[in-house]
Amino acid sequence: MLITIIGTGNVANALGNAFIEAGHIIAQVYGRKKESAKKLAIKLNSEETDNLEKLKLGSDVYLFCVSDDAIEKVADKILLKKIFCVHTSGAMQMNVLNKFMQYGVLYPLQTISTKRKLNFKDIPVCIETSDKNAEKKLKNLAMSISENIHHISSEQKLYLHLAAVFANNFTNNLYSDAANLLEDHKLSFRFLHPLILETALKAIEADPRKVQTGPAVRFDRNTIKKHLQLLEIYPDLKKSYQLLTKQIQQKNKN
């Protein structure tokens, strides 16, 4: 397929690479900043533009990889109408693109950073389309990079995205807290590596609701008290410790 990529961030980089590897051709890369567009275009063996009015006709898909707030603004500035536009956002409705002849969503449920190479094969790719013909095209595109494709409505997608915030964003924030705490006491974050990996594997292989461990679920008051004393000088950590401990206990009080 011929694909136009709109955006130059983490998602544009990761999907662009995946599409190239799957044998597609990136016809054009749009970036607000000429330099960023050029950089990605070179990587993807494509050409760049920083002018949405200069997007060329002829691509099978125009893929929006821009921030949620930018999707509508970018769509407004595109003069072409008879094209197939697809965004990649977990939080935005598909209909935000309904000014185009065909439209859809391709949402890869994964945390994407430019620096980390991702294998899309196992990543759930959620798709939604305006019509059957668009569905066929988008499904083919998705299947060329992943074996884990799902038809998902915009509403369901919003719940997936919200659950992903808990499972990734908030989790990573707790890892950061742990890293700061250890660093302050001259202990390496490496101590936690095997624990972090095992925590993830356990949640995947079992059900996280059945494998909760630690002082909260044991209602171990003395240990919780000791921890809260250590956290006296970390008011933010103390707040999250108290809230999450209380929530674990409420879930397990019977």
Added chain:
Amino acid sequence: MLITIIGTGNVANALGNAFIEAGHIIAQVYGRKKESAKKLAIKLNSEETDNLEKLKLGSDVYLFCVSDDAIEKVADKILLKKIFCVHTSGAMQMNVLNKFMQYGVLYPLQTISTKRKLNFKDIPVCIETSDKNAEKKLKNLAMSISENIHHISSEQKLYLHLAAVFANNFTNNLYSDAANLLEDHKLSFRFLHPLILETALKAIEADPRKVQTGPAVRFDRNTIKKHLQLLEIYPDLKKSYQLLTKQIQQKNKN
């Protein structure tokens, strides 16, 4: 070595198995309940007792695998004095065992459930001992199951344990939240498996403080507003969403 195991829970099971596999002999297993003691003793090719006064002399190490609150109570009831007692708690001081001739701590920094087989080789095992001779014995024992041994003071250990609560207990609780949220909307938790694994690998291979993604770190108000609307009927999740979003933003406000 000859080892006596005191306790029959997750840690007793996991360490007992690891010691057997490393070629040690479990001389005796103590459990408050005769049945549990017998069950573990059979698994470990050992004999059981439910009477602390009947612990036999002769083991190189008496390993306490009981809950934090029980360590002192159990120690009080043991009549033997000239033995080497070691507890496995992350939160308790070593000195809680100072009525014995030799004492120490062997703290495996990992989440341990009876049902999951663990390979101890990479697990950080933190040790602390009352004297040089005890150190030599405990180090040998620890090295027989892990290649990741650390001499750690009781104070440092407490910070490791606290950091582990953030990295495991609280993280797993967020996975549970995500699982509940998906279940309520007829979506499988399997959608999150690749994300959960990648989140862990990313934190291990990079620094979690440098790979935060999501609406909070992007200060994406519209998405955060949408998520909070969805969480109106989940008051607990709303509280943790608000607190953790605020904390991510405070960490990244510059």
